[in-house]
Ligand SMILES: Nc1ncnc2c1ncn2[C@@H]1O[C@H](COP(=O)(O)OP(=O)(O)OP(=O)(O)O)[C@@H](O)[C@H]1O
């Protein structure tokens with residue numbers, strides 16, 4: 417039997433990580449883990465419990481409290497906190513604005529990285545894991561590492577379409593840039609491209625083209641390590 421294939425997909429906000437990762441996992445018959453959803457879930461819990469997310473000590477103190485369960489089905493990715501399905505609420509503007517502060521706290525990251533490695537270790541056929549530090553920190557021995565990029569203008573336009581114009585294009589772009597700066601600038605496992613990751617600029621590609629390219633890269637890497 418083939419070894420499980422581990423695919424790490426990282427990149428800044430709105431580059432297409434989730435859309436690409438789900439489609440690649442479905443095509444290759446792999447599990448899927450959205451690590452951003454896990455950081456959003458713990459942030460949702462902090463906000464729901466009145467924790468000051470700008471106080472790293474307060475966040476660190478309760479980092480171990482919520483029980484977070486992540487689904488790994490690429491066709492129906494779900495996430496719950498203490499038994500509550502938070503798949504939709506973790507996408508709120510309030511959570512998006514607070515998540516970088518929570519995810520910068522080392523105690524939060526230590527806990528998440530442990531569950532992420534456990535998910536990868538138990539995925540029978542293999543898994544696609546998407547995030548910011550998967551190739552550099554969580555799964556440095558992944559079979560294939562992809563780093564997705566796209567211009568800030570393209571990313572903001574895509575996000576704006578998704579939000580159906582509820583927020584202005586300029587405000588959307590500013591928020592993306594601010595979140596990327598916070599995620600890249602933190603001390604503990606910042607957003608970064610692993611030295612051995614392959615960069616794919618998605619600015620001029622359709623989602624299908626990105627998926628085909630990533631599937632081809634994974635198959636190539638799989639053939640060399642078989
Ligand atoms: N190649 C593409 N062409 C056009 N639209 C795309 C492409 N890839 C993704 N999108 C769209 O861009 C938006 C952002 O994509 P997605 O949520 O997959 O990005 P992400 O990197 O996971 O974002 P985040 O880090 O903020 O969670 C979605 O509306 C998605 O449908």
Ligand SMILES: Nc1ccn([C@@H]2O[C@H](COP(=O)(O)O)[C@@H](O)[C@H]2O)c(=O)n1
Nearest residue numbers: 451452453455515516519547548549599
């Ligand atoms: N490996 C990761 C993944 C995510 N984060 C943090 O979570 C935020 C939300 O991620 P999305 O992919 O859902 O947008 C992101 O801005 C990071 O702060 C992380 O730190 N590490």
